Amino acid sequence: MKFKVKSSWVVPLVAIIAGFVVGAIIMLIFGYDPIQNYGSLLSGAFGGVYSIGETMRNMTPLILTALGFSVASKAGFFNIGGSGQYLMGWFGSVIVALHFSNLPGWLLIIISILAGALLGGLWSGIAGVLRAYFGTSEVITTIMLNYISLYFVNFAVKDWLAGKGADSSPNIPAKASLRGNFLENLTANSTLHWGFLVAVLVCFVVWFYFNRMKSGFELRSVGLNEQASKYAGMNVKQTIIAAMLISGLLAGLGGALDGLGNFQNISVSNSLPQVGYDGMAVALLVNYSPIGIIFSALLFSALQIGGMSISVFSDTPTEIVSIVTAAIIFFVAIKYVIELLISKYNKKQKSKKMTIKQEGSGE
Amino acid sequence: MAETVVEMRHITKKFGEFKANDDISLSLHKGEILALLGENGAGKSTLMGMLSGLLETTSGEILINGKEVKMKNPREAKDYGIGMVHQHFMLIPAFTVLENIILGDEPIKKGVRIDYTGAAKRIKELSERYQLDIDIHAKVRDISVGMQQRVEIMKALYREANIFIFDEPTAALTPQEIKQLMKIFGALAKEGKSIIFITHKLKEIKQAADRCVVIRSGKVIDTVNVADTREEAMAEMMVGRKLRNSVEKQAVDQSKLVLDVSHLNVEKKGQARVKNLSLQVHSGEIVGIAGIDGNGQSELIEAITGMQKIKSGTVQIKDKDYTNKAVRKITEAGVGYIPEDRQTVGLQLPLTLAENLSLKNYYQQPANKYGVLNYQYINEHGQKLIKDYDIRSRNELEPVGSLSGGNQQKVVVAREIASDPDLLIAANPTRGVDVGAIEYIHEMINNERNSGKAVLLVSFELDEILKLSDRIVVMHEGEIVGEIDPKDTSSQELGLMMAGKKVQPNVQEAAQ
Numbered sequence: 001m002k003f004k005v006k007s008s009w010v011v012p013l014v015a016i017i018a019g020f021v022v023g024a025i026i027m028l029i030f031g032y033d034p035i036q037n038y039g040s041l042l043s044g045a046f047g048g049v050y051s052i053g054e055t056m057r058n059m060t061p062l063i064l065t066a067l068g069f070s071v072a073s074k075a076g077f078f079n080i081g082g083s084g085q086y087l088m089g090w091f092g093s094v095i096v097a098l099h100f101s102n103l104p105g106w107l108l109i110i111i112s113i114l115a116g117a118l119l120g121g122l123w124s125g126i127a128g129v130l131r132a133y134f135g136t137s138e139v140i141t142t143i144m145l146n147y148i149s150l151y152f153v154n155f156a157v158k159d160w161l162a163g164k165g166a167d168s169s170p171n172i173p174a175k176a177s178l179r180g181n182f183l184e185n186l187t188a189n190s191t192l193h194w195g196f197l198v199a200v201l202v203c204f205v206v207w208f209y210f211n212r213m214k215s216g217f218e219l220r221s222v223g224l225n226e227q228a229s230k231y232a233g234m235n236v237k238q239t240i241i242a243a244m245l246i247s248g249l250l251a252g253l254g255g256a257l258d259g260l261g262n263f264q265n266i267s268v269s270n271s272l273p274q275v276g277y278d279g280m281a282v283a284l285l286v287n288y289s290p291i292g293i294i295f296s297a298l299l300f301s302a303l304q305i306g307g308m309s310i311s312v313f314s315d316t317p318t319e320i321v322s323i324v325t326a327a328i329i330f331f332v333a334i335k336y337v338i339e340l341l342i343s344k345y346n347k348k349q350k351s352k353k354m355t356i357k358q359e360g361s362g363e
Numbered sequence: 364m365a366e367t368v369v370e371m372r373h374i375t376k377k378f379g380e381f382k383a384n385d386d387i388s389l390s391l392h393k394g395e396i397l398a399l400l401g402e403n404g405a406g407k408s409t410l411m412g413m414l415s416g417l418l419e420t421t422s423g424e425i426l427i428n429g430k431e432v433k434m435k436n437p438r439e440a441k442d443y444g445i446g447m448v449h450q451h452f453m454l455i456p457a458f459t460v461l462e463n464i465i466l467g468d469e470p471i472k473k474g475v476r477i478d479y480t481g482a483a484k485r486i487k488e489l490s491e492r493y494q495l496d497i498d499i500h501a502k503v504r505d506i507s508v509g510m511q512q513r514v515e516i517m518k519a520l521y522r523e524a525n526i527f528i529f530d531e532p533t534a535a536l537t538p539q540e541i542k543q544l545m546k547i548f549g550a551l552a553k554e555g556k557s558i559i560f561i562t563h564k565l566k567e568i569k570q571a572a573d574r575c576v577v578i579r580s581g582k583v584i585d586t587v588n589v590a591d592t593r594e595e596a597m598a599e600m601m602v603g604r605k606l607r608n609s610v611e612k613q614a615v616d617q618s619k620l621v622l623d624v625s626h627l628n629v630e631k632k633g634q635a636r637v638k639n640l641s642l643q644v645h646s647g648e649i650v651g652i653a654g655i656d657g658n659g660q661s662e663l664i665e666a667i668t669g670m671q672k673i674k675s676g677t678v679q680i681k682d683k684d685y686t687n688k689a690v691r692k693i694t695e696a697g698v699g700y701i702p703e704d705r706q707t708v709g710l711q712l713p714l715t716l717a718e719n720l721s722l723k724n725y726y727q728q729p730a731n732k733y734g735v736l737n738y739q740y741i742n743e744h745g746q747k748l749i750k751d752y753d754i755r756s757r758n759e760l761e762p763v764g765s766l767s768g769g770n771q772q773k774v775v776v777a778r779e780i781a782s783d784p785d786l787l788i789a790a791n792p793t794r795g796v797d798v799g800a801i802e803y804i805h806e807m808i809n810n811e812r813n814s815g816k817a818v819l820l821v822s823f824e825l826d827e828i829l830k831l832s833d834r835i836v837v838m839h840e841g842e843i844v845g846e847i848d849p850k851d852t853s854s855q856e857l858g859l860m861m862a863g864k865k866v867q868p869n870v871q872e873a874a875q
Contacts, residue, residue, distance in 0.1 A: 212738070214731045217718075224711050230670060231700075231708045232722045233691030 010342055011335045012285050012292075016299065019328030023320055032316040041321070044309025045302035053183070053190025055298070055305045057262060061086065062297040063199040064254030065279025067206050068247045070288035072124075072138075074210065075243030076223035081127060081142030083276025084149035085120035085248040089255025090273075091153045092119035094169055094266045095161065097176040097259075105175030112176055113256045120252015121245045123149060128244025132237040138244070146272055154268045161266070168267040178261035193261030200294060202250065207290040219243050251276065278304075281329050300325065365392040367429070368557050369414065369526055374423035376409055383409040385581040386423075391526065396548055396558045398568040398589070400601055401578035402797035407561045410578070411528050414559075415447040416440030427526075443526075446519025450530045452511050456504035461486065463503055464518050482521075489520050493550045496543075508656070509540035516547065527551065529560035533567055534795075537655055538825065538858035545571045563601070563798055565594040577601055602799050610809040610831060615647035617833075620682075621786050621817035622667070627676035629662045629841075636662040638841040639676070644786065649808070649818040651832030651849070653825065655861050659841035660821045661703060664790050667819075668700045669693045680786060694723055699784030701775050703791050703821070705768075709775040712764030716756055717745025719763045720778050752777035753803070769800035776804055780811060787811050790821045805831060825854045839863045 024034035045055050065082040072079035093116030100108060123145055130136040161169035178193040186192075209216040221229045222239045230236050254275070259266060282300050286292030307321030331338070369391040376384040383406045391397050401407045412418040414425065416434035424431050427443045434440045437447070454463050465482050472478040486499055495513045503511060512532065519527060533541045548558055548571050562568060568575050568589055575592070577584040577600040584600045599605055622644040629637035636659045644650045654660050665671035667678050669690040677686045680696050694700070702708040710719050721730055721741045729740050745759035754773045756766055763774055772792065779787065789808060793801040808831060812818050822828050828835055829849050836846045837860040845860050 212735055214726055214734050214736055217725060217736060221711055221714070221722075224713055225707060227708050228711050228722075230690060231702060233689070233694050233726075235689075235691075 008287070011287075011338050012296070012332065014338050015285065015328050015331035015335070018331045019324050022327040023324035026323055027316065027320060032314065032320075037310050037314060037316050037320065040309045040313040041303070041306035043306070044312075045306030048188070049186065050188040050190045051305065053187025053192035055301050056196050057190065057192045058301040058305050059294075059297040060193075060195045060199045060261070061254040061258045061275045062279055062282050062301055063203060063293055064257065065251045065276050066282035066293045066297060067202060067279075067290060068120075068124075068250035068254070069280045069283045070290065070293065071206065071219070071250065072243055072247035073283065073288050074223045075219045075240065076226075077131070077138050077240070077244065077247075079124060079127070079142055079244065079247050080139060080280070081124055081145050081248070081276070082251045082279050083272040083274075084142070084146035085123045085251035086255035086258075086273055086276050086279075087149050087153055088123045089116035089120035089252030090259040090263070091156065091255070091266055092116040092252065093256035093259040094172060094263075095156075097172040098161065098169065101173045101176070108173075108176045109178070109260065112172075112260055113253065116256025116259065117249045117253040120255060121249035123252070124248025125241065125245040128241040131244065132240040146276075150269070150272050153266070157266055157268050162268070169265045171264045172260065176260060177264060178257065191262055193257075195257030195261040198257060199254070202253070203290045203294050206250070210290065215239070215242060251279070254279075281325065284329065285332050365394060367391070368393050368427065369559075370426040370429075371410070371414065372424045372426070374410065374413065374425070375421050376406075376413060376418065377421045382581050384413075387578070387581070387583050389576050389583065389586065391557050391559060393557055394552050394555050395574065396552050396560070396572045398572035398575040399559055399561045399578065400563060400565075400568060400575055400597060402563060402601060402799060405578045405601075405797075406581040407578055408530060409581075411447070411530065411559065411561060414440070415445055415528055441522055441524070444524050445526045445528065446516075446522060446524030447528045448512065448515045448519065448530065448532060450532075450534060452515055454503045454511055454514060457502065459500055459502055460497055460506070460510075460514050461499040463514060464499070464521050468522060486517060486521060489517065492554070493520065494547060495520075507540070509536055509543065512536070512540075512544065513547070516551075525556055527556060527558045529558065531561055531563075533562065533564060537861060538854055539862065541567065565597055568597065569594055579603055598798070610805055611813075612809070612833070613813045615813060615815050617645045617647040619646035619817075620644075621646055621680065622819060623677075623679040623682075624663075624667065625677050625679070627663070627666060627678070628674040629659070629666045629671060630674050631662055631671070636841050637666065640838075640841065640843060642836065642843065644817045644819050646785075646817050647812060647815045648833040649812050649820055649831050651828040651835045652819070652821045652838055653828045653835055653857055653861055654821075654823075654838035656823055658838050658861075660838055661790065662841075663838070664700075664703075664788055664819070664821060667693075668698060668788060694782075697783075697785035699779035699782055699787045701779050701787070701789040701792050703794070705771050705775050710763050710771060713762055715745070715760045716749065716754070716763055716766075716774060717742045717759040719774055720745045720748050720759075720781075723778060723782060748777045748781055751781075752807075769796040772796050772804065773800065776807055780807055784811075784816065786817045786819065788819045788821075791823060792820070793822075793824070793827060801827075825857055829854065829857070837861055 020038070027034040027037060044051060046052055065086055068085065069079055069082055093112040096115040097108060097112040100111065124142065127138045127141040127145060130141050131138045157169055158167070178195045179191070180194060183192045183194065210220060218229070218234050218239050219242065221232065221234060222236055226236055278300060282293060282296045285296045303321050303325055307318050310316050310320060311318045367390050371387060371389050374384050374387045375382065387410060399407045409418065413420050416437040416439050419435070426432070432443060434443070455466070458466070461479065461483055464486060470478040470482050483499055489495070490497055495517055497510055497513050497517060498506070503514065532544060536544065551558060572589045574586060575589050575597060576586045577597060579601060587597065620643060624640065624642040627637055627640045628635065640663065652660055662671055666673045669688055673687050677684060679685065680698060683696065685693050685696060706712060711722065718741065721744055724730055725736060725741065730737055742759050749756060749759055752773055754777065755770050763771060776792065787808065792808065793804050796804065808818060808820070820828065820831060832849050834846065835849050835852065836843045837857065838844070839861065840863065844863065
């Protein structure tokens with residue numbers, strides 16, 4: 001065999017397979033049937049147009065929180081605030097859609113989405129400014145901002161939006177919804193909405209931003225090495241703030257699309273939305289590649305949607321899916337081990353080739 | 364003839380298809396000082412890596428005291444009495460000299476306690492015997508580079524090494540410290556220790572070595588007796604062609620004032636690093652700043668280029684004030700800057716050659732149009748500079764980090780000179796670069812001077828300062844302690860001034 005294994009796609013692939021193997025072993029230990037359960041997982045996620053629609057709908061916020069996390073990470077920051085930024089985006093879109101309900105539908109959708117995205121951007125921008133000017137660790141500030149957003153949104157929903165004794169806002173007007181008859185008919189009344197297309201489109205936009213645009217180049221440069229970026233004349237502080245702003249903008253966009261497409265309202269909640277953290281996993285699996293995120297989000301979404309079918313067809317607890325997910329992330333985290341094995345494999349192939357050559361030349 | 368302690372026979376080392384060492388044989392006698400001469404990438408370090416147990420040979424054999432050995436790690440090499448003194452010292456700054464010396468081989472008393480007094484006594488004896496002059500109770504972070512090196516030598520002596528390998532031992536030393544090191548070499552040899560030292564400085568070989576092995580492209584070119592070989596002959600063997608060791612200075616207009624630094628004060632971490640310093644550089648002249656590392660040269664240059672905040676004083680470039688201006692503003696004023704540290708400042712190692720060659724003009728037309736980068740232009744610009752400046756690489760899309768040190772430096776030099784600056788600031792432009800590339804970079808810098816540009820050169824290498832400068836100023840503890848004409852200065856005199864002694868050249872002459 002001559003071919004050389006590239007680590008950029010092997011690491012995620014190996015991690016995924018290893019994750020499923022771990023899940024299977026655990027199922028066997030506890031006396032469940034892995035083949036049956038993985039079968040129902042697969043059919044739950046892809047077995048019919050309805051399931052596919054649900055899986056795609058669920059990908060939407062995952063893609064955007066993952067993109068947000070990637071932008072910050074490429075600039076060298078660990079933005080854990082995806083959940084809070086997503087929540088602010090969701091809240092912003094719903095409150096605008098409710099408040100300006102007399103505007104024409106297309107305009108209402110646009111300003112609602114913009115409001116959500118901007119609110120998400122503002123939220124991470126605070127962390128960006130603190131980091132750029134005071135050197136405050138963005139890890140701490142974004143976690144804190146997560147809690148502020150949770151309790152702020154709970155307060156605002158209860159005090160401003162919900163009726164007396166209710167815990168949810170009213171539904172947004174139908175003209176502000178991102179759902180459509182076309183998509184519902186196509187997918188047997190699944191909750192798939194147009195936000196999915198927006199999310200996929202944004203992946204390509206972010207790819208272009210990273211690889212072709214001046215400020216994307218500056219963002220990557222600052223992430224690689226601040227000293228060299230300063231030497232090159234880049235405005236490091238401004239780039240840091242911009243990166244955090246864009247990061248939150250994307251997570252906020254995810255919240256807005258979910259709010260207008262999926263939930264249609266906003267409720268009081270006692271914990272932060274999980275999707276912000278799942279987005280980090282989605283991004284990590286493909287090493288922050290904007291295009292890779294589409295596939296990575298597909299996998300995680302399928303696990304979540306398909307996982308619900310596991311307990312329908314057997315008495316296996318759905319939590320097995322969380323174990324598989326966690327195992328995949330674990331194997332990504334130890335990618336250096338995988339890379340080491342790959343380079344050993346490549347070396348072996350090479351030395352084999354060389355010995356064959358030497359033997360062939362005859363001594 | 365003295366007995367042979369090390370013999371390397373037909374050593375070949377391959378990295379993949381690449382032969383770093385090709386059928387190399389050498390021998391080292393008891394009490395001998397052997398120099399290993401070659402350019403960067405010639406294979407010297409690889410060869411010594413195999414002798415010190417860091418690398419394994421592909422083929423060939425190593426004999427120590429007449430017996431064939433196979434060493435799998437540095438620890439085994441140590442057991443055969445081989446001591447390696449690396450270019451970058453392996454010391455722990457927060458520990459004392461004594462703690463560093465015994466680290467890893469602590470003498471244990473009564474099963475648990477470290478026997479510091481016993482160790483100190485032994486180190487003192489060794490120190491006197493070999494004239495090592497070290498203060499064992501000082502913290503490593505407080506002692507000079509020269510003493511750190513002596514600590515490294517002591518570490519090997521303490522472990523009863525008989526064969527010493529030195530990897531470019533004089534790279535970071537002052538002339539006085541180099542002299543002292545040569546004395547130590549002599550003392551070691553007299554006691555029957557054998558020394559191999561890697562270098563590309565011929566003067567030192569002439570001074571200290573008995574024999575010299577010249578390596579080029581992984582092969583032994585010749586092994587010569589140092590006493591009967593001229594320096595030039597060894598240099599030509601090393602690079603494989605004739606070398607020029609002076610630059611041609613043309614008469615140019617030197618009337619225009621380009622850089623005017625006046626009463627500059629710079630603080631770093633609350634400490635004054637540049638003190639009330641004034642300096643002028645004119646068109647068509649190279650002003651060299653000599654000085655030992657850490658005497659404020661870096662802060663001075665960073666302050667001029669905008670990388671470091673100025674506390675007081677002014678920086679004027681072509682009659683305009685640029686005190687505390689943004690880096691980009693200063694670059695656009697026509698300042699090219701080759702920074703001291705190419706790896707963490709001058710280059711973005713994971714980015715491509717082309718991207719690095721455009722690191723200072725990527726935001727301008729035609730590389731940038733409406734916020735979108737024109738990669739076709741950036742890559743073509745890269746190809747052109749790679750060709751013009753003879754940067755050895757596969758292509759313009761290769762990451763800069765995979766190039767050799769000399770070629771990385773050429774990337775920085777190419778970018779800064781191609782931007783056609785009026786003022787070129789170069790900080791140690793040839794540090795860790797091989798002789799061929801040094802010659803090339805020196806010529807590039809001198810060409811700038813000859814075309815009427817102002818050049819400010821900072822270097823720890825006296826030969827470089829003496830060879831290139833029109834004027835030399837010496838910096839010590841943030842101040843200029845003297846200005847001298849390179850034509851009537853010896854490196855000894857310069858060395859004394861660098862150490863802080865204010866020498867009046869004419870007074871000395873009168874005394875003689």
